[in-house]
Amino acid sequence: DIQMTQHPSTLSASVGDRVTITCRASQSISRWLAWYQQKPGKAPNLLIYKASSLKSGVPSRFSGSGSGTYFTLTISSLQPDDSATYYCQQYNSYSTFGQGTKVEIK
């Protein structure tokens, strides 16, 4: 199994802040990584695929980068609607997810 580890588990930031979440894979996954946003009681929503490709309709304040074993999701200017839990997913070898990062607004 490829293990995915996210940091931090929780973060609290103010509106307008730049926020970065990291995701590490236990072995190289090239760029086969996706990011999802999940709000309470809702299904996850795909934000980023292939490490840095923004899904159509997702605000441009979201961006992804990385390759191999280290990846980041950045929100350039945090908005109140961004309060959610974020998950990374590797799809190099079937699929595994990180444990999630809960983003709270101060």
Next chain:
Amino acid sequence: QVQLQESGPGLVKPSETLSLTCTVSGASITSYYWSWIRQPPGKGLEWIGLRHNSGSTNYNPSLKSRVTISLDTSKDQFSLNLSSVTAADTAVYYCVKHHNGDYDDAFDIWGQGTMVTVSS
């Protein structure tokens, strides 16, 4: 637009088989891979398995001995069977569409999810 809708019992007894169906609308069920994912209450996401109309399947090794995913093109549905369930199988179950139609892929369309509780 593409929509997925899960259906099935919300309560299953221990040792029995959990059976769910996902109805696809707005996309050709023969053109994509489809997966099931679950999320125990308050926990993270676990991929269960995938299926394509070609017959191609793959399952999470941790569940492989208990899982079957099938596809019915006449009804635009795919289904999940999980046998010998225990309380550890209590979760919200999601059906999802593979983004680019690839075997290993991101998941761009999700059903709303259905809560299944395993209890006597």
